[in-house]
Amino acid sequence: MIDGAAVHVPALFYIFAGLALFYFLYNFRRAFAARIGRPETRRIRPWEVITNALYYGVAQRKVTSRHFGYASLMHLLLAWGFMELLFATSVDFLVERGLFLELLPRKDTPWFAALNELGGLALLLGSLLALARRHTSARPAALPHNSFAGRGSLLGDSGILIVLILLVVGGFLAESARLSIEAPAAAWASFVAYAVSLTLSSQTWQSLQPWLWWSHAALALGLIALLPQTKLFHSIIGIVNVALTNRAEHGMLRPMNIAAHMENPDAAPDDLVLGVGQVEDFTTKQLLDAEACTECARCTSVCPAHAVGSPLSPMKIVLAMRHNLYAQTMGDRVAAPLIGELISTEELWACTTCRACMEECPVIIDHIPAIIDMRRFLVLSEGQPPRDAATSLEKTTQQGNPWGFPRDNRLKWALDAGLDVPVMADKREVDVLYWVGCAGAYDPRNQEVARAMVAIFQAANVDFAVLGTEERCTGDSARRMGEEYVYETLANQNIATLANYRFNRIVTTCPHCLQTLGRDYRQLGTTWQVTHHSDYIQELIDQGRLVLDGQLTGTVTYHDACYLGRHNGIYESPRNVVARTLGPEGKLVEMPLSRSQSFCCGAGGGNMWYEVSKGERINLNRFDQAVATGAQTVVTACSFCMIMMDDARKVRGEEERVQVKDIAELIADSLA
Amino acid sequence: MNICVLLKQVPDQGSVFTIDSDETWVQEDNLVFTTNESDNYALEEALLMKASKGGEVVVCTLGPDRASQTLKDALAKGADRALFLRDDAFDRLDSLGAARAFAAALRDDSFDLILCGLQADDTGEGQLGPMLAEQLSLPHVTLVVQTELLDGCIKIKQELEGGWFRHLEADLPALLTIQSGINKPRYASLKGIMAMKRKEIKQVSAADLSLTTGDLTPHQILKRLYVPAKTKETQFLEGSPDEVVAQLVEKLANEAKVL
Ligand code: SF4
Ligand code: SF4
Numbered sequence: 001m002i003d004g005a006a007v008h009v010p011a012l013f014y015i016f017a018g019l020a021l022f023y024f025l026y027n028f029r030r031a032f033a034a035r036i037g038r039p040e041t042r043r044i045r046p047w048e049v050i051t052n053a054l055y056y057g058v059a060q061r062k063v064t065s066r067h068f069g070y071a072s073l074m075h076l077l078l079a080w081g082f083m084e085l086l087f088a089t090s091v092d093f094l095v096e097r098g099l100f101l102e103l104l105p106r107k108d109t110p111w112f113a114a115l116n117e118l119g120g121l122a123l124l125l126g127s128l129l130a131l132a133r134r135h136t137s138a139r140p141a142a143l144p145h146n147s148f149a150g151r152g153s154l155l156g157d158s159g160i161l162i163v164l165i166l167l168v169v170g171g172f173l174a175e176s177a178r179l180s181i182e183a184p185a186a187a188w189a190s191f192v193a194y195a196v197s198l199t200l201s202s203q204t205w206q207s208l209q210p211w212l213w214w215s216h217a218a219l220a221l222g223l224i225a226l227l228p229q230t231k232l233f234h235s236i237i238g239i240v241n242v243a244l245t246n247r248a249e250h251g252m253l254r255p256m257n258i259a260a261h262m263e264n265p266d267a268a269p270d271d272l273v274l275g276v277g278q279v280e281d282f283t284t285k286q287l288l289d290a291e292a293c294t295e296c297a298r299c300t301s302v303c304p305a306h307a308v309g310s311p312l313s314p315m316k317i318v319l320a321m322r323h324n325l326y327a328q329t330m331g332d333r334v335a336a337p338l339i340g341e342l343i344s345t346e347e348l349w350a351c352t353t354c355r356a357c358m359e360e361c362p363v364i365i366d367h368i369p370a371i372i373d374m375r376r377f378l379v380l381s382e383g384q385p386p387r388d389a390a391t392s393l394e395k396t397t398q399q400g401n402p403w404g405f406p407r408d409n410r411l412k413w414a415l416d417a418g419l420d421v422p423v424m425a426d427k428r429e430v431d432v433l434y435w436v437g438c439a440g441a442y443d444p445r446n447q448e449v450a451r452a453m454v455a456i457f458q459a460a461n462v463d464f465a466v467l468g469t470e471e472r473c474t475g476d477s478a479r480r481m482g483e484e485y486v487y488e489t490l491a492n493q494n495i496a497t498l499a500n501y502r503f504n505r506i507v508t509t510c511p512h513c514l515q516t517l518g519r520d521y522r523q524l525g526t527t528w529q530v531t532h533h534s535d536y537i538q539e540l541i542d543q544g545r546l547v548l549d550g551q552l553t554g555t556v557t558y559h560d561a562c563y564l565g566r567h568n569g570i571y572e573s574p575r576n577v578v579a580r581t582l583g584p585e586g587k588l589v590e591m592p593l594s595r596s597q598s599f600c601c602g603a604g605g606g607n608m609w610y611e612v613s614k615g616e617r618i619n620l621n622r623f624d625q626a627v628a629t630g631a632q633t634v635v636t637a638c639s640f641c642m643i644m645m646d647d648a649r650k651v652r653g654e655e656e657r658v659q660v661k662d663i664a665e666l667i668a669d670s671l672a
Numbered sequence: 673m674n675i676c677v678l679l680k681q682v683p684d685q686g687s688v689f690t691i692d693s694d695e696t697w698v699q700e701d702n703l704v705f706t707t708n709e710s711d712n713y714a715l716e717e718a719l720l721m722k723a724s725k726g727g728e729v730v731v732c733t734l735g736p737d738r739a740s741q742t743l744k745d746a747l748a749k750g751a752d753r754a755l756f757l758r759d760d761a762f763d764r765l766d767s768l769g770a771a772r773a774f775a776a777a778l779r780d781d782s783f784d785l786i787l788c789g790l791q792a793d794d795t796g797e798g799q800l801g802p803m804l805a806e807q808l809s810l811p812h813v814t815l816v817v818q819t820e821l822l823d824g825c826i827k828i829k830q831e832l833e834g835g836w837f838r839h840l841e842a843d844l845p846a847l848l849t850i851q852s853g854i855n856k857p858r859y860a861s862l863k864g865i866m867a868m869k870r871k872e873i874k875q876v877s878a879a880d881l882s883l884t885t886g887d888l889t890p891h892q893i894l895k896r897l898y899v900p901a902k903t904k905e906t907q908f909l910e911g912s913p914d915e916v917v918a919q920l921v922e923k924l925a926n927e928a929k930v931l
């Protein structure tokens with residue numbers, strides 16, 4: 001918005017502009033720092049690049065969040081104000097050079113003038129809101145930085161905001177001067193600048209004008225020159241990053257094809273890169289992610305591990321990646337080692353892979369795969385999982401379940417209860433293959449869920465069977481602990497077992513099994529349809545195959561499992577199913593953190609099997625949230641959530657007053 | 673510092689056990705096998721010594737074909753090479769026979785230290801280590817809970833009964849049997865597993881070791897293996913409180929033998 005000059009711009013300006021542009025380009029080379037990464041395997045589709053840029057960039061769809069109302073409004077004002085002024089400046093630039101004149105509006109075209117005023121006001125207001133947020137809120141750890149040093153970027157947050165404010169104010173003043181001097185017919189349309197122009201005489205404006213024009217120009221050129229070194233760089237690199245996102249694979253762990261390496265006789269183990277031990281082991285897109293981080297701290301402020309006092313901060317992880325990347329490529333700093341120094345192993349192991357950070361990140365950063373890639377290095381390359389994790393991995397390899405219960409007892413949950421559950425080895429062909437999972441098979445509380453599920457299948461006359469002793473752990477925990485070799489081995493065993501049978505689909509009561517069987521295994525070539533029991537029960541109800549007489553009383557609350565909700569987008573069917581089990585006296589209430597904002601139970605990402613994190617246990621925190629609604633029944637739809645909530649119930653001494661139930665149990669209890 | 677670690681493959685304790693029809697062993701078809709627990713600690717102790725003093729760690733086992741997995745796991749964790757005593761003649765050896773076989777295999781290698789686990793989880797005898805030491809004329813210490821290598825000798829903390837410990841020093845070469853818990857056994861990394869594929873597992877037979885049938889004939893024969901039958905018997909004691917107490921004390925002392 002270098003507006004206002006007379007018809008011709010002084011030559012000196014072009015010299016400064018050239019210098020500013022040169023300095024901008026010189027520092028812009030950091031955008032290409034990500035090239036030191038490994039080649040990205042995720043595909044980039046041209047059409048998606050365009051839709052991403054429009055949807056997440058221009059329309060700011062990831063910036064608006066229910067969690068951050070104030071910040072969303074603030075950023076919309078800033079971003080749209082910025083975009084509008086960029087547009088206005090470009091139009092002026094073209095018009096002044098006599099280009100596209102028949103298409104473009106003039107400075108004093110009333111609608112265009114008014115729009116530009118709005119753009120300026122939006123930017124001004126957004127900057128003031130941002131400045132206020134940085135200096136008044138009482139939550140410093142969860143908020144972006146408020147110093148002039150920033151997080152290692154020039155000017156910091158406040159510095160850049162003050163420059164923006166001066167720029168807008170200067171723009172308005174320069175425009176006021178122009179209006180006063182040129183007195184165009186539609187001056188009123190520039191409503192702010194016009195009002196300001198009336199405060200001084202035309203002569204005064206005339207004498208002020210060169211000062212105003214040059215100071216505004218200097219500030220604008222300075223900002224352009226410095227942009228790549230400041231936080232504002234995200235306005236460019238952030239849009240590039242969201243545009244290049246493969247949305248279908250966002251959040252998925254990249255396959256490693258370990259079997260291929262194992263079979264290759266020439267593979268030299270020492271040359272193999274297993275996981276990420278150094279920043280250049282990340283893929284180029286992962287490094288671009290790190291470059292794009294806006295330092296907004298949204299991820300950290302919703303991270304459940306962070307909330308209970310663990311040292312994990314997803315933003316810190318991303319910034320550590322960037323710090324190390326720039327240190328190596330831009331030579332500004334000495335590169336401290338990525339793992340061990342910049343990022344502690346304790347931070348890496350504290351992540352529950354709950355996806356809360358990714359849900360809130362405005363520039364679609366892929367935190368979980370980055371964290372798991374570093375765990376892969378610790379496990380596959382260094383052989384250093386936490387001790388208890390190692391035990392569960394060894395047990396999984398031996399007995400096919402992380403508890404290490406006897407492989408041959410996998411059907412005991414049914415046999416001991418005298419249930420007649422058909423097995424695939426006898427039936428060979430069924431409509432529904434019921435995947436019981438390790439928790440359903442061995443954990444006493446989840447065994448009850450499995451038995452309830454059998455009651456539901458029988459009530460609805462479903463042609464189903466289980467694998468029984470042929471079933472193995474799906475490898476969810478192993479994979480998320482970074483043990484891709486154990487995961488791949490288990491996956492290939494399960495795939496080979498299932499290849500012997502025919503079924504229309506797999507139904508599972510565990511969202512972790514849903515994730516592995518339904519999505520992770522696809523990377524190994526499967527095409528099965530895998531359905532979570534919440535969706536399946538809903539289908540049975542819709543088809544009239546279950547006759548229900550719901551009599552559940554009291555207050556009921558539903559806990560969204562991360563792998564059901566955020567990872568697989570299933571929010572409504574569990575609620576609909578619960579609603580069908582309520583009697584006239586029962587009511588379903590929501591916790592403040594629900595649906596996509598749900599707070600993890602603490603068991604995901606392998607955390608079921610080890611404890612590293614200092615601070616309070618996540619499941620107690622979540623259980624307290626559930627009880628705070630006044631609920632007597634806490635409903636889950638996930639095997640691990642069940643264990644975590646039931647455990648918290650006991651620790652909190654709430655066994656008398658509160659019950660934890662799976663949706664399948666509620667339905668089984670409601671069968672007419 | 674050259675160290676040999678003896679390993680044994682045993683059924684995983686989480687398995688479901690069924691006794692064989694001839695009542696001398698368990699059915700093996702459905703069992704999951706793993707490395708004996710205290711042997712893992714012995715291996716880790718050797719790997720730690722190697723890390724501080726250099727040298728070579730050789731692992732050695734005796735067993736059927738499946739036992740090679742135990743050697744592979746140890747190689748994946750960082751052992752340098754493996755010796756596999758494999759021969760049908762080695763089936764169902766007693767501890768003395770096994771000790772003779774190991775002695776024949778290890779005699780010519782000059783190891784500074786031989787480590788084994790305290791006892792095998794399947795037979796629970798704890799005999800092999802001391803017997804092997806005798807065969808090789810080495811000093812030995814059992815139930816080792818701490819070690820410290822010095823020049824030409826090793827300082828040892830040995831666990832005794834009832835919470836007592838004893839501190840000893842042994843000249844090298846020596847044989848130690850290691851108690852579980854002495855260290856934290858490592859996890860085999862994938863890198864280690866891949867490196868394992870290039871390491872040597874040398875298989876030796878009874879003939880290679882010039883062992884005769886006489887050397888291997890068991891002196892100890894397992895007669896019958898069974899699950900102890902649980903019985904429950906209720907007795908009512910009658911009389912005055914004093915008489916009942918007297919009878920109870922007598923029964924606890926003489927029948928239940930708990931006093
Ligand atoms: S996935 Fe969850 S636990 Fe892990 S860093 Fe993100 S918010 Fe934190
Ligand atoms: S990673 Fe995303 S959510 Fe976290 S600070 Fe960076 S931009 Fe914000």
Ligand code: SF4
Nearest residue numbers: 561562563601604640
């Ligand atoms: S156990 Fe449930 S809440 Fe916890 S991580 Fe898994 S899905 Fe999320």
